[in-house]
Each structure stands twice: as C-alpha cells, then as structure tokens.
Amino acid sequence: MTAQSDGWAGMGWDWTDADDIRRRLDDGADPDSCNGSRPLHRAAVSGSPEAVAELARRVADVNALQDGVTALWEAVVSRKPANARALAAAGADPWRPSLGGWSPGRLSLAGPTPELFPAPEGIALTDTERAAAQEAHRLTVALGEFDYDGTGLACVAAIDAAEAVRRLQAPPVVDDGLLDVLNELVEDPYAHDMDESLHIVGVTSVPGGCVVTQPWGYAPQMPGVLIRLSAGTLCYGLYANPKSGNQGSIARDGIIEGSDLHPGGDPDEDDTSAQVLAAYLYQHNAVAYACAFAGLRLADRRAVTGPPDVWAELPHRDYWSH
Template sequence: MVTAREDGGWSGMTWQGWEDHDDIRRRLEQGADPERWGRGGRRPLHRAAAHGSPEVVAELARRVADVDALEDGTTALWEAVMCDHPDNARALAAAGADPWRPLLGGWSPGRLSLAGPTPDLFSLPPGEPGLTDAQRAAAEEGRRLTDVLTGIDHDGFGLACVAGIDAEEAVSRLEATPADEAEVAEILDDPYACDLDETLHIVGVTTVPGGCVVAQPWGYAPSMPGIHTRLSRGTISYGLYANPKSGNQGSITRDGVIEGWDLHPGGAPDEESSAEEVLSSYLFRHDAVAYACAWAGLRLTDARAIVGPPDAWVELAKRDYWNA
C-alpha cells in the first residue's frame, strides 16, 4: 500500500486530474509535494505540463524551486511543447522557464516548436539559428504525411515500408505468387474469424512515391525479420506491427541486416536520441504509421497502401520468416 508520504500527497491522481485546479490547489495546501509525484520521484510539473491545464501549470510553477528542473533529461516546458499544449508552454515561459535551453539531441523546446503547429509560440531571440532548410522541409513533409494518413486507427496490422523498390520488385524478392482471389475475399469479409496462422501467408503490396509498402491489415507478417532481410537488399526498410496487446513495435533493416528491433515508432525521444530522431519523434508523435513511412522516405499521397485495396494481393513463399 502506498502511503501519502510515499506518493508525495498525490494519491489517486488520474491524467485528467491534472486539469482540476481546485483539487490541485487543495492538495498543495494540505501538504502535497510540488517537487515529487509517486514513488519514483517523478515531477508533478512535468505531469501537469503534459496533461493538465494552464492554471494548474501556473499554480505548480509558483511553488517549485526550479521551473526548469529536469526529469529524464527534459524540462516541463519541453513536455508541454512535445504534447502540443501551447497554453501550458506559455504559462511556463511566463513563470521563467527557458524556451531556448538545449535538451535532447541538442534541441531546445523553443527551436522544436518551430517545427510544430505553433511556430510563433516563442519569439526567436538574436543568435538563435532556428530551423535549417532541411529541417523545415522535413516539418512540412511531416505535416503533409500525417494529414494524408489521418484516421488510421486500428490495431493488429503489420507493415513493411521499403525505400527505392516498387511492388513488382518486392514480390520478386519475396518470391511471392498471386493470391487466390476467393481466399482473399473470404479473409477480407471477416479477417478475425479466420485462424491467424492460416492467413499470415497473404499480404498486400503497393507501389508508392519513394518505394513500396507491404501490408497485412489483420496480422504481423510484414514485420517478420525474414521479410525485411529480403526486401532491404541494397536499400532500407522499416517494419511495424501495431500489437493490440503491447503497442506499436518497430524495426530497422539496412541492406539485409537488422539494425534495430522492438523500437517504439511515434513514441517520445530519450536522452540517447540523435537530433534527427528527436525531430522525427516530434513530427510523428503518436503516429507510428507516418513515422514508419517517413523513416523509409515514402511520400504516400493517400492511405490505400495501408488500408487497401493494395496493388496486388500475393501469397508468400513457404519458409521460416522468423529466422532471417
């Protein structure tokens, strides 16, 4: 059992609770610790910046020793920017938070906001470089791609996003053959009425600007290692499985070699992230599909490659795709 002392006086808090100014103020007046939330010593101001209201953010900011205190390498202002809460960001800046303090990958909250939906959130001070031409172009393409792919909201599908080859070449590399139309129609009628092991061999393949997509709306087949070691010869691929049990799982394969596994596309960056990874995490926050497509340089103009109908339904050659 967690005691009030152990959780800093924040027992029973939900994410929605950080919007309740009256409750937050009552807790603080009764001794809740503005510097610590929960057993792990997390920071209440970070929680409020990401999930709360400007009034709660301002209330906590008045009570902490350092409005720019770090948690996992980021400030509360960074969390407000990353979570698209501009009013919370303004409240923190008004309380003295520094928008231009370099944090993850060398990015500051202010510079990162230039790539987001509110580029005028802070005034760019003299000497600050702003975005490079390449970063500005990446931000513009990111907004376009997320708009194109908006509304894809279902679990259980798998993707392989491959740069530089078309659907015909992908089929050749996989040694796949045309799928039986009647079998595909039966699966599509109710994919989850079928045993997954009996439908994994059917995938859709579609040519898109920049490469191709191999997709399976009902299963993980396109994310299997053996798929990517074959598809990525001389190029790169990004695999995604939208696991309904554990969340989005990503992989990176380059020229037949798997370089990253069990990744979290669309998730937050961390202290080890490069400048490029931080920008991608921001541009495609909570959008694993767009992240996967962008990583491979695919410039989809619609969602057909993901949700269907694909250019072709094909049957994979029989082999063990878990052993690359």
C-alpha cells in the same frame, strides 16, 4: 516522503483541477515530488494552464529536470501550447538545450505552433528541418486518422511492388475464392484464423518505394521478410501489436539494424537530433513514422489499408531464423 505523505494521494493522470491542486499545496503537498515524479511535469502534460501556473510558482526550480527534460519540454512535445506559455511566464527557459541538442522553443518551430515563443535572433530551423516538418504535415494529413491496430507493414525504399514480389518469391493471388476471403479479412480481421492468412500480404507501389501490408497480422515485419526486401536499400518494419503497442524494426542491405523499436513514441534521451525531430513530428502516428523513415511519400492510406496493387502469397519457410 512516501506516496501517502507527499500530499498527492489519489492523484491520477488528471491534473486539470487547479483548485484541488491549490488546496493540496496549501495543506502541505510537496510541489516537487509526487510518488517519485515531479508534479509540474505531470501537469505540463495532463493539466490545465491554471494548474501549471499554480505549481510553477511553488516549485524550487521551474527548469528542474526529470528524465533529462524540463516541464516546458514536456508541454511542447505533448502539444500543450497554453501550458507551455504558462511555464514560460513563470520563468521556464524555452531556449535551454535538451534532447538531441533541441531546445523546447526551437522544437516548437517545427510543430503546429511555431509562434509559441518569440525567437531570439539567429534561432531558426535549417532548410532540411523545415522540409522534414512540411513533409510530416503533408503525410499525416494524407494518411488521416484510422485504426491500424493489428496491422503489419514493411516500408521499403527505392523498389516498386513488382520488385518486392520478386524478392519475396511471392506469386500473386489469383484465386477468386481466396480474393473474396481477403476482402472479408480487411473488413473484419478477426473473422478468420490468422494462421490461415498469415502468408498473404498486400504490395503497393508508392512514391519513393513500396509498402508491403497485412492489415490483420505481423508477417511483413518478420526478419526473413525484411532482410529479403532490404537488399541494397532500406526498410522499416512495423507491427501495431494490439496487446503491447507499436513494434518497429530497421533493415538495411539485408541486415537487421534495429528491433523492438517504438515508432510514434516520445523522443528518448539517447536520440540524435534527427531522431528527436522525427519522434516529435510523428508522435502517436507510427504508420506515418515508418513511411517517412523509408522516404515514402504516400498520397493516401490505400497502400496500408488496402486494396493493394497486388495480393501475394509468401512461400512457406522459417521467416524468424531468416
């Protein structure tokens, strides 16, 4: 069927109107296809429990896969417990293994609704997974909600601010006039030309390491910065690009191991068990993900938003060819 003949023409992201969905289904809409995707998966994320239940009783297989996951998996990952319960009531299997070996039910044990499904005997989180979930809750609460669009970060394990400044050969900014400009930049990042301020970064010691921040630009995530910071340790770089979304990089012992990553996004089909758990715990929170990846245990968001322990001036060099 085409998008015009499958009965779902005009449907966008809102699948909450159970009466409209029921009417479409009664008129012949395909319960298993909507413009190349599965309606039940869409409703699991963006619908109401009533809409989910209506679709679930009409589909050929309530455990059908799309992009390697079931609708129940989508409901759990999207933190839609009422939709997840509606799917389970319709026969969806909470304990079917999925990405990284996790089942929707076991993954839910690490989230805000661990009582979502009655767990069979022997199904539980490991001590390591439980500790990761507890730290994720603590860290996200400590950071709180804030707008970090346009922010660049380098989260560095096992070194403090003084060592980061030494590695970058970045002298502290002491000029009062420039410090005033920096304070203005934090308040209004677009009040000044980025080219004039891109070489200034903030550096702050935190439990577990340090954070190099630039609330108005991408400098901390430049390869030449990450390589210098990560010598003998681990570093996660983040640029919250206002145009294209969060961009992540991993540097380990002076080598870029990963780039063009998407911290804060959904788990991927090829993710390991640990990566799936981290993606679930830090969904839509790229800053917390970056900090946690490097093992940083921030008590608040000052290291990210400022004022930092020290403002430092990067030497003028090519940071893109390393």
